[in-house]
Amino acid sequence: xxxxxxxxxxxxxxxNLSASTISRALKDYPGISDETKRKVKEMAEKMxxxxxxxxxxxxxxxxxxxxxxxxEVVHFFxxxxxxxxxxxxxxxxxxxxxxxxxxxxxxxxxxxETMLSNQIDGVLVSYSKETNxxxxxxxxxxxxxxxxxxDRAPQIPGAINxxxxxxxxxxxxxxxxxxxxxxxxxxxxxxxxxxxxxxxxNGYKAALEKNGLPVHPDHIIPCPLGTVxxxxxxxxxxxxxxxxxxxxxxxCNDIGAVGAMMACRDAGLKIPLDVGIVGFSDWQxxxxxxxxxxxxxxxxxxxxxxxxxxxxxIIEKKIDPETMEKSLVLETKLMDRDSSKRF
Amino acid sequence: xxxxxxxxxxxxxxxNLSASTISRALKDYPGISDETKRKVKEMAEKMxxxxxxxxxxxxxxxxxxxxxxxxEVVHFFxxxxxxxxxxxxxxxxxxxxxxxxxxxxxxxxxxxETMLSNQIDGVLVSYSKETNxxxxxxxxxxxxxxxxxxDRAPQIPGAINxxxxxxxxxxxxxxxxxxxxxxxxxxxxxxxxxxxxxxxxNGYKAALEKNGLPVHPDHIIPCPLGTVxxxxxxxxxxxxxxxxxxxxxxxCNDIGAVGAMMACRDAGLKIPLDVGIVGFSDWQxxxxxxxxxxxxxxxxxxxxxxxxxxxxxIIEKKIDPETMEKSLVLETKLMDRDSSKRF
DNA sequence: TCAAAAAGTGCAAACGTTTGAATAGGGCTA
DNA sequence: TAGCCCTATTCAAACGTTTGCACTTTTTGA
Numbered sequence: 001x002x003x004x005x006x007x008x009x010x011x012x013x014x015x016n017l018s019a020s021t022i023s024r025a026l027k028d029y030p031g032i033s034d035e036t037k038r039k040v041k042e043m044a045e046k047m048x049x050x051x052x053x054x055x056x057x058x059x060x061x062x063x064x065x066x067x068x069x070x071x072e073v074v075h076f077f078x079x080x081x082x083x084x085x086x087x088x089x090x091x092x093x094x095x096x097x098x099x100x101x102x103x104x105x106x107x108x109x110x111x112x113e114t115m116l117s118n119q120i121d122g123v124l125v126s127y128s129k130e131t132n133x134x135x136x137x138x139x140x141x142x143x144x145x146x147x148x149x150x151d152r153a154p155q156i157p158g159a160i161n162x163x164x165x166x167x168x169x170x171x172x173x174x175x176x177x178x179x180x181x182x183x184x185x186x187x188x189x190x191x192x193x194x195x196x197x198x199x200x201x202n203g204y205k206a207a208l209e210k211n212g213l214p215v216h217p218d219h220i221i222p223c224p225l226g227t228v229x230x231x232x233x234x235x236x237x238x239x240x241x242x243x244x245x246x247x248x249x250x251x252c253n254d255i256g257a258v259g260a261m262m263a264c265r266d267a268g269l270k271i272p273l274d275v276g277i278v279g280f281s282d283w284q285x286x287x288x289x290x291x292x293x294x295x296x297x298x299x300x301x302x303x304x305x306x307x308x309x310x311x312x313x314i315i316e317k318k319i320d321p322e323t324m325e326k327s328l329v330l331e332t333k334l335m336d337r338d339s340s341k342r343f
Numbered sequence: 344x345x346x347x348x349x350x351x352x353x354x355x356x357x358x359n360l361s362a363s364t365i366s367r368a369l370k371d372y373p374g375i376s377d378e379t380k381r382k383v384k385e386m387a388e389k390m391x392x393x394x395x396x397x398x399x400x401x402x403x404x405x406x407x408x409x410x411x412x413x414x415e416v417v418h419f420f421x422x423x424x425x426x427x428x429x430x431x432x433x434x435x436x437x438x439x440x441x442x443x444x445x446x447x448x449x450x451x452x453x454x455x456e457t458m459l460s461n462q463i464d465g466v467l468v469s470y471s472k473e474t475n476x477x478x479x480x481x482x483x484x485x486x487x488x489x490x491x492x493x494d495r496a497p498q499i500p501g502a503i504n505x506x507x508x509x510x511x512x513x514x515x516x517x518x519x520x521x522x523x524x525x526x527x528x529x530x531x532x533x534x535x536x537x538x539x540x541x542x543x544x545n546g547y548k549a550a551l552e553k554n555g556l557p558v559h560p561d562h563i564i565p566c567p568l569g570t571v572x573x574x575x576x577x578x579x580x581x582x583x584x585x586x587x588x589x590x591x592x593x594x595c596n597d598i599g600a601v602g603a604m605m606a607c608r609d610a611g612l613k614i615p616l617d618v619g620i621v622g623f624s625d626w627q628x629x630x631x632x633x634x635x636x637x638x639x640x641x642x643x644x645x646x647x648x649x650x651x652x653x654x655x656x657i658i659e660k661k662i663d664p665e666t667m668e669k670s671l672v673l674e675t676k677l678m679d680r681d682s683s684k685r686f
Numbered sequence: 687t688c689a690a691a692a693a694g695t696g697c698a699a700a701c702g703t704t705t706g707a708a709t710a711g712g713g714c715t716a
Numbered sequence: 717t718a719g720c721c722c723t724a725t726t727c728a729a730a731c732g733t734t735t736g737c738a739c740t741t742t743t744t745g746a
Contacts, residue, residue, distance in 0.1 A: 055734090360725080
């Protein structure tokens with residue numbers, strides 16, 4: 001790009017050698033005399049030569065760049081995943097191009113197009129809440145283009161997914177509440193379009209059933225927006241109506257759990273004495289709250305790292321996407337803190 | 344990249360035309376018959392043609408990609424900045440390559456190198472805590488390569504900086520505490536290498552002086568690590584020693600403020616009755632704490648957006664880096680919540 | 687002493703696109 | 717019917733690398 005950026009040709013001219021010799025000398029190819037290599041490297045240093053990765057990409061049809069599409073950047077969990085992705089990519093010599101879909105399908109589609117135009121080697125995707133068709137993914141997957149999905153993974157045959165064991169995490173959280181003597185546990189669910197929402201709800205139900213507790217459909221409250229205000233309002237309404245009389249909340253995410261905490265406090269209920277609360281994701285702030293919020297920790301950084309390793313292995317043909325294991329499920333860990341411990 | 348990706352040449356062969364005609368037809372250049380344009384576009388559509396951005400970059404010596412170097416991704420403030428950057432870049436047709444330095448100077452240096460290799464059009468930087476030399480920046484700046492610094496901005500002559508008015512923010516926060524009747528205000532400072540640390544400390548001191556309160560050097564406590572545990576420990580020690588008898592804390596960041604809250608609670612002090620606390624940055628969790636934490640809000644997304652606009656304007660030569668205003672200072676806003684309100 | 691092998695280097699094409707200049711064919715005017 | 721100007725198209729070079737092959741020159745072996 002730079003006006004004054006030295007190229008291989010410049011070095012060649014300066015040294016009265018051909019471009020091919022320079023190229024080979026810099027790469028320590030056999031068949032170039034040590035004397036020439038020395039001179040070339042010296043001159044490259046002196047002229048502040050920097051290889052042009054764009055030209056290399058064109059030549060090799062490889063950009064050493066991967067794309068990442070996430071719903072939003074300002075999101076604790078996704079930021080941990082991105083951190084893991086960036087870490088592994090950097091260490092293996094790849095660049096990371098980042099875009100956020102802002103939970104918009106349209107943006108997701110255009111991002112994929114731009115990335116393909118940019119000759120990206122592969123892409124990591126967590127799709128948006130709005131995404132109800134996967135045609136934009138299958139179209140490129142069918143061309144043999146490598147995509148690895150993480151966290152929010154579609155039900156596409158043959159797609160490679162890296163997820164967390166949402167079912168088990170929810171099961172553990174609910175079981176924990178039951179073991180602490182809570183009997184009337186309400187689940188604050190997420191947006192219905194996401195598989196993780198269904199898995200967590202199923203884990204919740206399974207834990208109730210296993211412990212002989214009834215599963216009431218009206219104990220599952222969808223919180224599609226995912227804001228503190230939303231869950232606070234819903235829980236407040238629930239507490240003031242006489243129909244349900246909850247003594248615990250298992251929320252699909254920590255934001256929802258905070259809303260529940262606030263609503264309970266407003267209603268004069270003591271946590272964890274009167275009401276137990278467990279969230280999901282174990283965001284940074286959980287241990288800063290009073291009482292400290294119990295939550296199901298998801299290994300975000302690990303998820304990003306694993307997904308990237310798989311993607312790069314596919315790109316570098318170290319593994320075959322046809323025959324490989326199609327989904328990797330990572331374990332969650334219940335962080336039981338004050339908000340759910342009666343004993 | 345893709346094996347089966349159609350190129351201009353493929354279309355040319357298919358239609359028995361030359362590559363140049365295809366190129367011009369696709370771009371609606373004059374001098375191509377409407378009939379040909381129609382046929383070309385039809386065929387392009389049919390063959391699922393996607394322009395190769397890499398080839399274009401090589402030809403035009405422009406990659407339409409900007410680099411972003413930040414200390415860490417998992418950091419609320421930086422994630423808001425990145426969000427603003429990504430937003431503007433995307434809307435103006437640029438890609439964003441993201442790297443995190445992990446607060447390491449070495450990583451910062453190698454990232455800049457890689458990015459230059461990748462023919463990036465410009466770069467946005469917030470430097471690491473470790474960075475004590477700016478030679479790696481000045482070297483490329485001197486070549487006329489566009490760099491815009493944000494938040495953590497170096498004292499390099501001619502460098503373009505986008506910052507927040509840290510001095511004024513700290514001044515406002517301290518003044519607010521004084522107006523609430525707190526008299527013995529301790530400042531929890533940040534890593535000494537950062538300019539923002541000094542600015543915030545200066546704002547704190549100025550507010551004390553303006554209100555006729557003494558400035559004790561031992562009332563300024565450095566917290567270089569920036570963890571909750573660190574500030575909790577330091578504040579606990581301070582409270583148990585008889586030397587200083589603080590009735591308020593103004594922390595350089597919200598994490599430090601949380602540590603102070605915890606230490607006060609441990610010491611049996613009531614917030615805001617016995618002790619007032621104000622943080623800096625207004626992280627998401629501030630309003631989730633009990634009591635809600637007062638904090639100085641920084642416009643992160645706006646900062647990212649502004650910095651990107653300036654960078655792209657320089658890249659596109661809409662403004663001249665020589666003659667332009669060298670630094671943009673954004674206003675902070677004190678969010679006074681429960682943790683600092685006695686009245 | 688001469689051919690053959692080895693060592694060192696250069697040529698040219700390729701990756702996919704853009705673009706200034708050249709060309710071909712046609713219709714018009716004088 | 718020559719000269720000219722359009723219009724539509726093609727040629728060829730360029731961006732910076734890499735790489736198979738060809739070409740010198742030197743060294744080796746018999």
